Amino acid sequence: MSMGFVLLLGSCGKSGTKGELVGAQGKKWYPEKPYGMELIPRGSFIMGKTEEDQAQVLNAPTKTVTVTSFYMDDTEITNSEYRQFVEWVKDSITRTKLAILADELGLGPEDGGIGDYAFKDADTTKMSEYDKYMMDNYGGGGPLGYEGRALNKDEKLIWDTSEFPDEYYVEVMDKLYIPEEEAYNGQRTIDVTQLIYKYSWMDIDAAARSKTGSRKDFIKQTELPIYPDTTVWIKDFEYSYNEPMHNDYFWHDAYSEYPVVGVTWDQATAFCNWRTKLKNDDQKSRGKQPVNKFRLPTEAEWEYAARGGIEGGMYPWGGPYVISDTGCYMANFKPQRGDYAADAALYTVEAKSYEPNDFNLYNMAGNVSEWTSSSYDPSTYDFVSTMNPNGGDSGNARRVIRGGSWKDVAYFLQVSTRDYEYRDSARSYIGFRTVQDYMGEEDSTD
Structure with missing residues (x-):
């Protein structure tokens, strides 16, 4: 039985590489010149x-x-490019607040209204086994217990107050704006102090020079108004x-x-992180390798x-x-x-x-x-x-x-x-x- 297993492995190796060292075969890399950038030669x-x-x-x-x-x-x-960053953060925060309230109320897409913005994973029948495992093991644990849950980005946000679908939607949107007593000339704007961008990064320099500690000791969490x-x-x-x-x-x-x-320098660094995420999310959706x-x-x-x-x-x-x-x-x-x-x-x-x-x-x-x-x-x-x-x-x-x-x-x-x-x-x-x-x-x- 053991001999047959060894022969089987040997034949599989020969059919693929003929016993030669050809290297691990990965995806072919198709680099693209980043939009709006120029190549500076070494x-x-x-x-x-x-x-x-x-x-x-x-x-x-x-x-x-x-x-x-x-x-x-x-x-x-x-300004236009940085506003794209601000709008992305505003969109994400709004959807998160809507999804959390929908979750607390036990509402889903079948209920309409704010339920249309419920977390996508509320319907586990559409999740892969891997996604279910990640959600069960890594979905909570944060201050709100909602970290890692998938937002529904397919449903368009409504900003016209006359079209708000229900009172729960009104409740969420009302809290996103500055208090009425701070508004003037009939203008009530978004409270920009709520536009917080959160991301994690690894201090590679410190990790490379350290003789002790595990990888997680050098993973940093950053959140700041942008x-x-x-x-x-x-x-x-x-x-x-x-x-x-x-x-x-x-x-x-x-x-x-x-x-x-x-x-600030910190906000510029956060923008770099977001721009990388924006690009690599698209790369992933197209089955391509991530960029630098x-x-x-x-x-x-x-x-x-x-x-x-x-x-x-x-x-x-x-x-x-x-x-x-x-x-x-x-x-x-x-x-x-x-x-x-x-x-x-x-x-x-x-x-x-x-x-x-x-x-x-x-x-x-x-x-x-x-x-x-x-x-x-x-x-x-x-x-x-x-x-x-x-x-x-x-x-x-x-x-x-x-x-x-x-x-x-x-x-x-x-x-x-x-x-x-x-x-x-x-x-x-x-x-x-x-x-x-x-x-x-x-x-x-x-």
Whole structure:
């Protein structure tokens, strides 16, 4: 009996691989260029102040470094793109609240009204055995006991108060809006403090360096409000009339293609996590492998991309001047002695303004400064690696920002100028763009 079993295994091996080492066969990888991104090819460059350090900050001594290939957004993340994130969170929270109340009332789709928004797993006849197992073992345990349950996203949410299906739906929606006593001019808006995004992530650096502890010790849970701080337009400037920007900048369609501001480093990081989830949920639905995560660029990646392949350039277009041959300013910043409008803009401009650099990236100088993933230390360049350098220190609350903004003088537009802000700070002049590690391109001949 044993001999027959061995022979059977041997024959199976021969029919598949003829006894050769061919490797484990997985799915074929079909990489796609991420939408709205440009490929930044790997290369070496001199990072730091190759030109005169006029501010004498001495925080960017020259250092030759190498970075691997990566994709980068060709523009800063816009209000429209960030609103997609906000709308997704609002949608998920609303559906969760509706599903929980329906569950508490014992209502399902057959009951109509709020029952149409009951958890999908309420009908276990449509669940696979695997889904049932996961629900039984991992569906609860949280503060509400509903973690892991499937939301019904097929049923369209109703926002018109005249069409609310029943009193239970009214009850849920009423609690999502600010109290009536806080409304004015007949406008009652969503309470944005309820728009909380929750996600988990693993501290790979800490796990790799640890000699003790299990994997679960390095899995972190994060939850934070993700609506931009629109009050930055007023708080950042004393004795200045910026109320229209506070009122309209983020939500009005007139500013849809302008860069989002008022976003902290933590909120920008949460956006990266959501964008990765959004893409990989679609990948999974189409039976495709997951893509690399979206993330903030390291300081070195940002500078390399901003230089656009120009060796020793002072600005993304080379330099050393900020005015073109035709007498036009090359970026949105604070020219001369505060003549903000001299460059054809007062505050921010649309994300695809001015000429892109040689990597086809827009506004790598001016418009808004941009968050990077790197922590700030004046001596960073003295100790970081020459290969994919990154001053990552989770205990350091200061994060590097690059590129200068609409309210900065030309010095901050230089590709090598370093500046920082605290990770929990939101400003009217700081935005961000994301990157993704390069994993090859699709073979057009396949």
